[in-house]
Amino acid sequence: MREFALDLAMRAGELLLDYQRRGRSRPLRSKSSHMDVVTEADLAAEQLIIAAIQERYPGHAIFAEESASAPGATLPDAEWVWYIDPVDGTTNYTHGLPMFAVNIGVAHQRVPVLGITHAPALKCTYWGEQGEGAWLRHDGGCRRLRVSRIPSLEQALLATGFPYDRGTSSDNNLAEFASLDLRSQAVRRLGTAALEMAWVADGSLDGYWENRAHAWDWLAGTVLVREAGGKVTDFAGRAWEPGMRRMLASNGQAGIHEQMQAAITTARE
Numbered sequence: 002m003r004e005f006a007l008d009l010a011m012r013a014g015e016l017l018l019d020y021q022r023r024g025r026s027r028p029l030r031s032k033s034s035h036m037d038v039v040t041e042a043d044l045a046a047e048q049l050i051i052a053a054i055q056e057r058y059p060g061h062a063i064f065a066e067e068s069a070s071a072p073g074a075t076l077p078d079a080e081w082v083w084y085i086d087p088v089d090g091t092t093n094y095t096h097g098l099p100m101f102a103v104n105i106g107v108a109h110q111r112v113p114v115l116g117i118t119h120a121p122a123l124k125c126t127y128w129g130e131q132g133e134g135a136w137l138r139h140d141g142g143c144r145r146l147r148v149s150r151i152p153s154l155e156q157a158l159l160a161t162g163f164p165y166d167r168g169t170s171s172d173n174n175l176a177e178f179a180s181l182d183l184r185s186q187a188v189r190r191l192g193t194a195a196l197e198m199a200w201v202a203d204g205s206l207d208g209y210w211e212n213r214a215h216a217w218d219w220l221a222g223t224v225l226v227r228e229a230g231g232k233v234t235d236f237a238g239r240a241w242e243p244g245m246r247r248m249l250a251s252n253g254q255a256g257i258h259e260q261m262q263a264a265i266t267t268a269r270e
Contacts, residue, residue, distance in 0.1 A: 014121030046087035086217040090193030106220030116221030135228035148231040148252035149204040157207035180268040198222025202229035208251035
C-alpha cells in the first residue's frame with residue numbers, strides 16, 4: 002500500500018506540474034468564497050487518485066476534498082478510509098509559489114496509519130507509516146525524519162493557517178495568532194497545512210496549529226509527526242483523529258506543546 006500510494010502521489014504531482022507548464026493552473030471557480038478556489042488541476046488530480054484507489058482497493062472508502070466538500074458529505078464509516086487533498090496549498094499553486102503538495106493519508110479503523118505528502122515543485126516526498134518511521138525522499142536520497150529538540154516556546158518557530166471566512170467569522174484564529182506570535186520566536190503562515198506538518202516532522206518547525214481545517218489536510222501529517230517523535234492533539238489535548246476540526250502538532254516537548262495549548266485556550270476565552 003505504501004509503494005502504491007507513493008507512486009500515485011508522484012503521478013498526481015507530475016500532472017500538477019504539467020498543468021502549470023501549460024498555463025492551466027489558474028482558478029476555475031470559487032467554492033465557499035473568493036479565497037477558496039478550485040482549479041482544473043485539482044479536479045484532474047483528484048480523479049486520477051480516486052480512480053486508481055478504486056481499482057486497486059475497491060472495498061476501501063475515499064474522502065477527497067473536491068468531492069467530500071459538497072454539502073451533506075460526511076466522514077465515511079469504513080474499516081479503511083483514504084483521505085485525499087489533490088492540491089494542498091491551491092492559492093500558492095495558482096500564483097506559482099512552489100509550496101503546495103499532494104496529500105494522501107490512510108486510516109484503519111479511524112487510526113492514521115499511512116501518510117504521503119509530495120511537494121512536486123520542491124522535489125520532496127515525505128512519507129510515514131505506523132511503526133515504520135517517517136522519511137524524506139529528496140535529491141535521490143532518503144533520510145529518516147526527527148522532530149526538533151527545541152525545549153521552550155520562546156525559542157520555537159511555529160506555523161499556522163486561517164479559515165477562508167476569516168473576514169466574517171469571529172472564530173478566525175487571529176487572537177490565537179496574536180498570542181503565540183508574542184510568546185514564540187516567530188510564527189509563519191505558509192499556506193499549506195500538509196507541508197507545515199511535514200516541516201514539524203523534519204524539525205524545520207517546532208509547532209503548528211490550525212482551526213477548522215479538514216481530515217484531508219491533516220491525516221497524512223499526523224502520521225509523519227507522530228512517527229518522527231512528535232505529538233498531535235486537538236486544542237484540548239486529546240489525541241487527534243479524523244473528524245476533529247482543531248489541530249495542534251509539535252515536537253512533543255512540554256515547554257512547547259502544553260504552552261501552545263495553554264496560550265490557545267486563553268486566547269479563545
